[in-house]
Amino acid sequence: MRTALVLGTGLIGTSAALALTQRGVVVHLADHDPEQARTAAALGAGTDEAPAGPVDLALVAAPPAHVAAVLADAMGRGLARGYVDVASVKGGPRRELEARGLDLSSYIGTHPMSGREKSGPLAATADLFEGRPWVLTPTRDTDTEVLNLALELVSHCRAVPVVMDADAHDRAVALVSHMPHLVSSLVAARLENAEEAAVRLCGQGIRDVTRIAASDPRMWIDILSANPGPVADLLADVSTDLDDTVRALRALQSSDEAKRREGSAGIEDVLRRGNAGQVRVPGKHGSAPRVYEVVAVLIDDQPGQLARIFADAGQAGVNVEDVRIEHATGQQAGLVQLMVEPKAVPVLTAALRERGWALRQ
Structure with a gap:
């Protein structure tokens, strides 16, 4: 894949565009709101200029109710060699495309299982999909080249392909x-x-x-x-x-x-x-x-506290498997819960106490 067109520059579309751009793909951006496309372009997600000719892959990042219409328009204009959408539902849009009598060999429905509470291009990040499942829904009609393009998209976004x-x-x-x-x-x-x-x-x-x-x-x-x-x-x-x-x-x-x-x-x-x-x-x-043990550490709400804890854990040779932060209501303090392997608890506890951290049961 050398070129791509992202139709819809919200959170998902812009995040995918950022990831593709970082991997050297020339990405063109379009949106029903041109200002949103310009914002995505300003963030480094690509260019809001129209491509000179068909791109390798068109990615439709529109709401589910509009996916079929956007795809039909893009396919009718021959904008790409392959087409994917990233809507969170798959059966309805495909049936609507079939009802329109379109040749769907160049299309595959997909859904990255990732998101945020915030929306819009300003919430986008290139690593939004990293390590997350990305569902692909090919059919017997799906062209092998299009499936390969979709798999390349998933790879560029560092997601994990799941076929359903x-x-x-x-x-x-x-x-x-x-x-x-x-x-x-x-x-x-x-x-x-x-x-x-x-x-x-x-x-x-x-x-x-x-x-x-x-x-x-x-x-x-x-x-x-x-x-x-x-x-x-x-x-x-x-x-x-x-x-x-x-x-x-x-x-x-x-x-x-x-x-x-x-x-x-x-x-x-x-x-x-x-x-x-x-x-x-x-x-x-x-x-x-897996079952992890919790080491709870009281911290002040000051810059660098979390970095210090992780650095001290690393120096002790302990891998932090997960972390949660519970903020104290009305106070400039919080409780950091470090999830570690049970055998690492004594080592981490001793190391943190030695470095002056206040631990809680």
């Missing part, structure tokens, strides 16, 4: 992305009119649960409108679990010992099923999750 059927993909993202987003929003909505005293008690748990609720509602309306059936089916199952959980909690309020035992068993059931589901979430590098 389009409808299977849509059911999967409903489970791991679309439904969780709505649940996060439902939980966050409880905070809107909550008392200030209650909100001030927010800790890392509520921050983790509600983080993705900060995303742009307009973008998510487009996404959910393109995949409503599978998401509704999953939410119906969640609703059943919620009804059962509410009944179990009400039973715990009963003066009848048998009902309280029944309620306790119901709560234990949902919690254990939650445990069983959580351990299936892939861990580092996509492997099965």
Whole structure:
């Protein structure tokens, strides 16, 4: 791939353009909002000038509802040798293209499983997709050359290619992305009119649960409108679990010992099923999750604190597998939780204490 055209310079399109440009691909940028394309170009994602002729690959980064129309227009004008889209749903756009009677041998639907709460070109980064799954949905009609171009795109973005059927993909993202987003929003909505005293008690748990609720509602309306059936089916199952959980909690309020035992068993059931589901979430590098120990360090809110901790851990020969930061409400301090292999805990603890860090249990 030597040339590419990115149609849609939001977060995903601009991030892909930045990655391609860094790998030496000449990238042309276009958007329904020319100012957005100019912003992406100013960030080094490519040029907003139109290509002189067909490019090797056209990447459509439009909302799901508009993907088919943008692709049909690009294919009708012969803008590229191959075409991909990066919409978060795959079955609907392909069926719409088929209904338009287009030759789809030059097209393959794709979906990078990466994003941020922020949108637009200013939120883009060249490493947005690094190490993340990038789904490809080829069919028997897909030309081998186009599949190879899509694989090259994934490679340039340092993502991990995953081949799936389009409808299977849509059911999967409903489970791991679309439904969780709505649940996060439902939980966050409880905070809107909550008392200030209650909100001030927010800790890392509520921050983790509600983080993705900060995303742009307009973008998510487009996404959910393109995949409503599978998401509704999953939410119906969640609703059943919620009804059962509410009944179990009400039973715990009963003066009848048998009902309280029944309620306790119901709560234990949902919690254990939650445990069983959580351990299936892939861990580092996509492997099965591993159990790490936590070394908690109290830090001041000053520049360079995190860098010092990581440097001290490195000098002790300890690899930090993951890190979380819990901010102290109303204070210029925080608790850094370093996740490490269990055998590394004594080494790291001794090294950090020796260097003057305040550790917490």
